[in-house]
Amino acid sequence: MSDKKPIISPDSEGISNGTRRDFIKQSSVLTAVALTPGTVVHAASDHMDEQIAAVFEKMPLKMEVNGKPHSLQVEPRSTLLDILREQLDLTGTKKGCDHGQCGACTVHVDGHRVNSCLTLGVMVNGKRITTIEGLAKGEELHPMQEAFLKHDGFQCGYCTPGQIMSAVACIREGHANSEGEIREYMSGNICRCGAYPNIVNAIQEVKAGGQAV
Amino acid sequence: MKQFQYVHPASQAAVLDAIAKPGSKIIAGGTNLVDLMKKGVMSPDKLIDINNLPLNTINTSPNGLHIGALTLNSVLSENSLVLDKHPLLAMALKAGASPQLRNMATVGGNMMQRTRCAYFYDTAMPCNKRAPGTGCGAMGGYNRMHAIFGASPQCIAVHPSDMCVALAALDATVTIAGKKGERRIPFTEFHRLPGEHPEMDNHLAAGEMILGLDIPDNNFSKNxxxxxxxxxxxxxxxxxxxxxxxxxxxxxxxxxxxxxxxxxxxxxxxxxxxxxxxxxxxxxxxxxxxxxxxxxxxxxxxxxxxxxxxxxxxxxxxxxxxxxxx
Structure with missing residues (x-):
């Protein structure tokens, strides 16, 4: 894209491609950061020069994941999906399309299912996250996990964590009252192996069982 | 994704200050904007998260039903006032996106979403909406999804929203805030035709934000x-x-x-x-x-x-x- 420009480029070529204004902005940011101790930058984060925060500052992120509090430093552009997988090593949540089209990355934020690939980490500060790793109680699987095993609700398994997180939400939301309703409310989770009939059966069984999910 | 600054202002005045600067972009649910930023289609220098603002209310008012701009699509689609007064809106909302996306997407963000034209999304292709003056890839390309009404030689993209179609039919009005105060416009005049400036999707001016919508009472709910x-x-x-x-x-x-x-x-x-x-x-x-x-x-x-x-x-x-x- 024509207006795409590097904010900071380590080589002279990047700077020469930018405008004079960019260069001045970049140099002053570099200078400011070089001269400012990290603690000062951090303490002043609420009032600091916007340009400094824009380029260098990682932001604090506090969130509870599967019942455990975490205090992290993240780039504003890091998605919740990448933070879960890369910083917290919770690799159960899968990266499928990375564009909100497949549902493999589905997690619960404050109890509601969302696409973690389109969620910026900084925007879930203070929130409660549940991933596939947080459903089981120790060695005891969640009823939906049991039902997916029993009904063979997967083949390759890549979409399964997202399917299960979505399936649990589907019942909690009250949208699992018929096969048609389940299919509609599971439409945000794509399964390329085509395990849909078995997924629907698993959800129907859990729903009929009446257990708390 | 290009780096950007993220701020989370506590007041509407602070949001209006922040969005007055070029390169700033409001983020609410982010379902479309984050996607476009990953693709390099949009690359704001600064994101202004408006989720601190008290704009997620749904209530009856002298103007009919008021809906705050930060109301989630999922919440709106299941709201009892909406189901009772304007079931058309609930139907349209449920026809859009997926349950996960509706749990993130807001009313204001739905209005602001960009076209899904494949040539707009593909930064290797010409697109007058993404990069004015480069031409229209869709005009002589694979234009199966494209416009049959109101297009211009510069752009044949379509607006992707379902919610907005219902709101246009229901004579909603949009309340917009800027530094000079608030203004209200009919929903049907919020979005615009491409004309000579397909880069502009709507009539929201630079430095303005959507506060909410009002849908007048009507007798359409049964039919x-x-x-x-x-x-x-x-x-x-x-x-x-x-x-x-x-x-x-x-x-x-x-x-x-x-x-x-x-x-x-x-x-x-x-x-x-x-x-x-x-x-x-x-x-x-x-x-x-x-x-x-x-x-x-x-x-x-x-x-x-x-x-x-x-x-x-x-x-x-x-x-x-x-x-x-x-």
Whole structure:
């Protein structure tokens, strides 16, 4: 894209491609950061020069994941999906399309299912996250996990964590009252192996069982 | 994704200050913006998260039903006031996106979403909307999803929203805030046709933000229907969609509201068809005539000529559902 420009480029070529204004902005940011101790930058984060925060500052992120509090430093552009997988090593949540089209990355934020690939980490500060790793109680699987095993609700398994997180939400939301309703409310989770009939059966069984999910 | 600064202002005044600067962009749910930033289609220097603002209320007001800009699509679609007064809006919302996305997407963000034109998304292709002056890849390209109404030589993209089609039909108004104060505009005048400036999707000026919507009370709740035709049964953008609302008195249509999605750069209100239906009996023949009137001026491109047949059939079918004929 024509207006795409590097904010900071380590080589002279990047700077020469930018405008004079960019260069001045970049140099002053570099200078400011070089001269400012990290603690000062951090303490002043609420009032600091916007340009400094824009380029260098990682932001604090506090969130509870599967019942455990975490205090992290993240780039504003890091998605919740990448933070879960890369910083917290919770690799159960899968990266499928990375564009909100497949549902493999589905997690619960404050109890509601969302696409973690389109969620910026900084925007879930203070929130409660549940991933596939947080459903089981120790060695005891969640009823939906049991039902997916029993009904063979997967083949390759890549979409399964997202399917299960979505399936649990589907019942909690009250949208699992018929096969048609389940299919509609599971439409945000794509399964390329085509395990849909078995997924629907698993959800129907859990729903009929009446257990708390 | 290009680096950016993220701020989370506590007040509307602080948001308006922050968005006054070039390169700033509001983020609410982020479902479209984050996607576009990953693709490099949009690359703001600074994101202004407005989720601190108290704009997620749904309540009755002297202007009808007020809906705050930060109301989630999922919440709105299940709200009892909406289901009772404007079931058409709930139907349209549920036809859009997926449950996960509706749990993130806000009303204001839905209005601000960009076209899903593949040439807009592909930064290797020309696109007057993404990079003004580079041309239109869709015009001579694979334009199956594209506009049949209101297009210009610069752009044949369509607006992707379902919610907005219902709001256009329901005569909603939009409340907008800027540094100079607030203004209200009809929903049908919020989005714009591409003309010479397809880079502008709507009439929101630089430095302005959406505060909310008002839908006036009406007598359409018993006879309305949203019909969306798409390539798969769920979770796909519309080829054509129709919002139909009828007020029926003694078996005769007192007034009608009709709008189409998937056919133009903005929700496409069918004023001529509405006028025709006023005072008419609820017959399939009248619905077909209204649909034919709605198609005047339609223009197909190489791959979307099927919409010239699909659109009137969808209008008539939506009217049949709204009128209780099926």
């Amino acid at each position: 309305s229907y949203y019909l969306k035709v798409r390539d798969r049964q769920s979770y796909a953008f519309a080829l054509v969609s129709v919002a139909a609302a009828l007020e029926i008195q003694g078996g005769v249509i007192k007034q009608a509201r009709l709008a189409m999605g998937g056919v133009a750069h903005k929700p496409w209100r069918l004023f001529d068809a509405e006028k025709f239906l006023a005072g008419k009996a609820l017959t399939e023949e009248n619905f077909n005539k209204a649909a034919q009137l709605a198609m005047l001026g339609a223009k197909a491109r190489e791959y979307n000529a099927f919409k010239i047949k699909l659109a009137p059939a969808t209008i008539a079918e939506a009217l049949k559902h709204a009128g209780g004929l099926v």
